[in-house]
Amino acid sequence: xxxxxxxxxxxxxDITPMWRDVADHEVPEHVxxxxxxxxxxYCFGGLTFFITVIQILSGMFLTMYFVPDIINAYKSVDYxxxxxxxxxxxxxxxxxxASLVIVMMFLHTLRVFFTGSYKAPxxxxxxxxxxxxxxxxxxxxxxxxxxxxxxxxxxxxxGIQIAESVPYIGVYIKELMQGGEIVGAETLTRFFAIHVFxxxxxxxxxxAAHFFMIRKQGISGPL
Amino acid sequence: xSNHEHHxxxxxxxxxxxxxxxxxxxxxxxGGAGAFMAAxxxxxxxxxAVDPILKKKxxxxxxxxxxxxxxxxxxxxxxxxxxxVDGWYVSDPELSAWISKDSSGNFFALSPVCKHLGCTIxxxxxxxxxxxxxxxxxxxxxxxxxxxxxxxxxxxYELKIDKGWVYLGPIKANTxx
Numbered sequence: 001x002x003x004x005x006x007x008x009x010x011x012x013x014d015i016t017p018m019w020r021d022v023a024d025h026e027v028p029e030h031v032x033x034x035x036x037x038x039x040x041x042y043c044f045g046g047l048t049f050f051i052t053v054i055q056i057l058s059g060m061f062l063t064m065y066f067v068p069d070i071i072n073a074y075k076s077v078d079y080x081x082x083x084x085x086x087x088x089x090x091x092x093x094x095x096x097x098a099s100l101v102i103v104m105m106f107l108h109t110l111r112v113f114f115t116g117s118y119k120a121p122x123x124x125x126x127x128x129x130x131x132x133x134x135x136x137x138x139x140x141x142x143x144x145x146x147x148x149x150x151x152x153x154x155x156x157x158x159g160i161q162i163a164e165s166v167p168y169i170g171v172y173i174k175e176l177m178q179g180g181e182i183v184g185a186e187t188l189t190r191f192f193a194i195h196v197f198x199x200x201x202x203x204x205x206x207x208a209a210h211f212f213m214i215r216k217q218g219i220s221g222p223l
Numbered sequence: 224x225s226n227h228e229h230h231x232x233x234x235x236x237x238x239x240x241x242x243x244x245x246x247x248x249x250x251x252x253x254g255g256a257g258a259f260m261a262a263x264x265x266x267x268x269x270x271x272a273v274d275p276i277l278k279k280k281x282x283x284x285x286x287x288x289x290x291x292x293x294x295x296x297x298x299x300x301x302x303x304x305x306x307x308v309d310g311w312y313v314s315d316p317e318l319s320a321w322i323s324k325d326s327s328g329n330f331f332a333l334s335p336v337c338k339h340l341g342c343t344i345x346x347x348x349x350x351x352x353x354x355x356x357x358x359x360x361x362x363x364x365x366x367x368x369x370x371x372x373x374x375x376x377x378x379x380y381e382l383k384i385d386k387g388w389v390y391l392g393p394i395k396a397n398t399x400x
Contacts, residue, residue, distance in 0.1 A: 070312065155343075175276045184309035186275065 068192035
């Protein structure tokens with residue numbers, strides 16, 4: 001049945017070469033943990049992506065209940081955490097996943113660094129990877145405010161004060177981030193928009209570039 | 224067509240036209256129209272996003288806090304409410320100020336926010352005539368000069384006296400030390 005559906009579509013659209021091109025490729029022996037167990041260090045990039053997918057999915061589901069408003073944000077998080085079935089699990093995935101992404105990304109960066117994989121011709125991919133790193137930090141920073149509890153409020157206050165210490169333009173950066181003169185209603189909506197639309201959009205574009213380059217250039221050779 | 228005669232004379236050479244080619248004209252036109260449309264799309268959105276930094280700030284208003292004759296040489300804490308507009312939320316949060324007189328009788332009001340990490344200081348809790356912060360033991364003189372831990376002196380409120388009442392305005396950097 002499934003095979004029949006696939007063949008019917010493939011006859012019309014010739015989709016086999018497309019997924020072949022994406023999925024069907026040699027994994028060199030030196031990056032395959034089945035050959036050398038120590039090659040598990042090459043898994044961290046893929047693991048980062050796997051957790052990123054979890055973040056995107058769990059985040060999409062969290063917005064079904066979350067309200068980015070200073071009166072209701074905390075109450076809606078409290079509700080989805082304690083009153084909605086599996087709320088603690090879904091929010092937990094997003095909460096712990098956020099830290100795990102940073103950990104995996106850091107390990108991936110260490111692997112790339114110590115295998116010298118950032119060297120020519122892969123310099124651009126290192127740069128794109130660093131941009132992804134900063135986007136992830138931005139996602140962590142903006143997401144931290146959303147539950148609108150004391151920890152969120154003061155972490156954001158401190159973060160914005162750090163941004164404010166930039167010479168000359170610091171004050172403007174601060175007001176642009178706050179969306180006003182205080183950390184308040186407009187900061188919360190702003191951070192929500194940045195967290196769920198702007199940064200994920202940038203992240204997906206950069207990930208596409210990251211993966212395109214690794215497929216084009218191949219995995220770097222053994223040490 | 225002026226080009227026609229010209230064309231016959233130069234049959235062996237490529238035609239030389241003055242000004243830009245048709246291709247160039249079209250690409251400029253397309254590029255210009257494209258840039259115009261892109262700007263028409265993005266300018267409203269950018270202006271929308273940066274509105275908070277361009278919005279006119281509400282000027283500092285004076286708030287009546289306490290009668291002049293209640294102020295002593297020893298700092299005392301006074302509470303007052305400010306009117307706060309946060310986007311679509313309007314509220315009147317409570318602030319506090321430590322108000323005192325110096326030796327020459329000038330009034331001044333200090334902010335209770337510690338300049339170290341933002342805890343709330345209070346006066347003379349260690350019986351040594353200093354402001355003390357309970358969080359990391361920052362100390363300040365009566366004028367707000369930072370003695371330990373804190374990197375800066377306590378902030379000061381603008382202050383004026385009118386008909387026997389003390390009015391406080393916006394917060395400014397300490398002017399006394």
